[in-house]
Amino acid sequence: HSINVSFSTVEENEDSTFHKEHERERPRGKRRNGEREKKKRGNGRRKGASKEAGEGEEEMQVRPEKRERGKRRRAKNDQEAKGRERDEEEQTKIKSAKTTKTRKKEKSRKTEEEEGEGESEERNTKRKKKHGSAKKEEKEEDGGKRTVKEKAQDVKKKKHKKTSEESSEDNEEEDNEEKEVRPESLSPEELEKLKEAVDERKKLIQGLRGKPWPMKKKLVTLRESQEFVEKYEGALGKGKGRKLYAYKVMMTKKWMKFQRDFENFKTACIPWEMKIKEIESHFGSSVASYFIFLRWMYGINMILFGLTFGLVMVPEALMGRPYGSIPRKTVPRAEEASAMDFAVLWDWGGYAQYSVLFYGYYNSQRAIGWLKFRMPLSYFLVGVGTVAYSYMVVIRTMARNANESGVGDDNSFNFSWKMFTSWDYLIGNPETADNKFASITTSFKEAILEEQESRKDDNIHLTRFLRVLANFLVLCCLAGSGYLIYFVVRRSQKFALDGLENHTWWERNEVNMVMSLLGMFCPMLFDVISTLENYHPRVALQWQLGRIFALFLGNLYTFIIALMDEINLKREEEKIIKFNITMWEASLYNSTVSENSTAPPVTIHPADVPRGPCWETMVGQEFVRLIISDTMTTYITLLIGDFLRAVLVRFLNYCWCWDLEAGFPSYSEFDVSGNVLGLIFNQGMIWMGAFYAPCLPALNVLRLHVSMYLQCWAVMCCNVPQERVFKASGSNNFYMAMLLVILFLSTLPAIYTIVTIPPSFDCGPFSGKKRMFDVIHETLESDFPAWFSKVFSYASNPGLVLPFILLMVLAIYYLQSTSKSYKEANVELKKKLQTVK
């Protein structure tokens, strides 16, 4: 008799719900009747269309309601089985409700039908009552069979109810649509309803993406609701307001379209965007990330170029004293004959050396031209500014990337990560997709093997030995390359002492050639050696990058150390020449005085004046040569290693005894890490040399521009997608960190030379000063009011500077520790979230 218990519990709540139920059904019945009448009048034309449009809504809104109603109905039926007294009570309630409802309605036309409907409803309930009484009797007769029969009756009733209800719902829909077609005839309530419906559709469209439906249903719903909204949005509002509303809607649509077009336009304005996207679709995101990096670098170099070109080179060329006016701006008499030879120009000697391209050409005149442009100050500030700007940009980018990367531990859920996140969705080329597929499967295999090995761990000694051996070999290689460069630089100094003209082109360019060749070939050797170590590919890539980094850095610093030796040599030479010049001037003066004291002083052509070696120009020249030879090596490698190889493989394959394409030489892959490192070190050289050769940023912009096109072309025409396709997202900040390190390491020697070595006495914008930064003092003293220089001298007092630096360090430490604690809190929260899930 558990059923009875449940009945009684339901009974208590039933009063109110039953009441409501009837109240709700009333207007529906009314509307149905009204609809029928309309149909009779022959207005059912739009039925089909409106039904279609309404379907989506019906699905959405009616379902839960239906379910609810079903529940209620069941409860109701159960209750009916209980007894007559209750039914009578209810009927009175129903009647009262009905009357109140009818009173509310104002349209008299419909009252009749309503009443009729009310009667029918009454009849319905009476019928139900009868059933109920029958049931009661049965219950009294036989308690055991009761439940079964009752259930059967329940089902029947439900069916009956459902059909009637469905029809009423259909009618309701039609009714709604009918009304919406003619908005003028709508009452404010209905308008409100319509508005709500439209809003609901809009919400539906917005939230459709998150709904757990099949795609087909989503599409159908979306289309229908869009149609609905489009159709009835304009119907809201009346007269003037309506027009205004339609206008508004039109304008928002146009505005949206304009915004979309503008976005497209903006994308089209990003340089090389389409090229990069195309490459991305063929080669995956890692190769594309190189080109994005290249483009970013190009942007930075454009700004560096703008600074040096606009504030240093152009003012000097336009407003400074012209070529040939003073010794430092004239080719010396001895070199005049060969100053225009191509070989000399190619080595950046001759006319190229005595031009705005190099430090030595600039005059130390404090202000030039009618603008009173402070040339030396500008030169110094641009030199400092380029470096400062680079630091700022690199650090800012790093910070932004760090935010994006977030916190995540790679070790847990290894297989889940592989399973669900290893696909690169930007791949659009079947071959790359095949490769990616293969690489995922191999990565799975490797991961499983790794897992097994981490459990076995038997051959650890051999692996350790091999790793140590590999590192030893790499160190040998690094030492060898360092020694070779040192040897070559020493030899070149010897050649320089002998006089460069006595040696061949090969010997003169030995240093650059050797550096470029070593930078090209040693990474290959490292790559081969690293197969000994049996690392995971990601770890192996990091080792490889670290080794290449060490190699490049070693080469660069060997070069700089050799350059320092040369600077010292030049400075000693300068001392001698300086002494000689004073003697020469004195003799000249003496001779003029002795001959004729009243005669005007003898004018000597600037080309004949003896001059110092000007070490700054020499450093600038070295860097320019290095950049040029580096660029040439890159391009030649590209042409031979990629293009020529591809051509040979492609066309020799017709008449060769094995498959060249799939087998031995094959096509080359694009080496992302090597190229990125090359780019980074190239930039490092620019930062190092830009102070002594203002033309370097311009050259670099040219180089990057050409390499963008050349490498894009080479990648698309002669490379094949990598066998191991790496995801790029993780490595971006790694590259940035390298760039930062290189920036620091390359500014170090530049700053060292600027601060410690006095400038040449007869060339460059700082000639005649003790140190290059004296130009700031000079400016402060002569161009600013006295109080300012006083304040500045106080501020630059070590007693003030040291506490300030200390404060800064403390602030940095504080910020760092807080950020660390935040990070930890983040990780904790993440862990909590995971446990909650």
Place this chain on the structure above:
Amino acid sequence: IPEMVSPAIALAFLPLLLTLIIRYRYYFVLFYRAILVRIWKDCVTGLTREERAYQYILTHATPGDPDSILDAFDVWCSKVEFISNIGPKKGKILDRLLMEQSPLTVLELGTHCGYSTVRIARALPLGARLYSVEMDQRNAAIAEKIIRLAGFDDDMVELIVNPSDEVIPRLRSDYGLERLDFVFMDHWKKSYCPDLQMLEGSGLLGKGSMIVADNVLFPGAPKFLRHIRKSGLYEWKIHRATLEYSKGIRDGMAELVYQGIK
């Protein structure tokens, strides 16, 4: 005489040289074993490579036992000289495919010295028939001896001494074949593609016929691969493995199942 290139620049090429040597060491080893040793032995013994292999097998294998013959072959090919057989690793894949398929009519293109013939015949069900095609007369004679040594008679294995492009069109008329259940290709890599097209044209391939081609990656049969990719007649995949008797050279064996024109 002034030097053209300074020694330092030449030294800078040393890493490149080392890299090439280390990276392609397997190819150098292969070159040494397959070509230099062969020429040397040819000159010294006056016999062909296949004859030397036969002599070794005669002295080291049990007659009538295909397994021991295959083992002897493997030992000779990996320890003494190099012959491009299918090898033990890819042979296992072939065995598995044959077990799954249990074909009744098998065509083998390229018998060479009969290693693969013995291997296939060993795995065939009772009453199956294997037709083996070899172009070279001397190789065919040795292959015949080896097959008979392994204990397979004329009813089971039939050796056809003719170029494959002549044999295939006449298979139906001369040998009374209606359908090929299994085709194994291991002859000239250049003729993979034309022979396959010829087989398609002859109508001997039915739905479900399997074609297995060895060495599609090294030395490689690019046209063949392109053809199967484009034709759409096959369900295919490539079993990736290494070249026989060598560790570092990658090779593959193509497995094709004829689907017919849809």
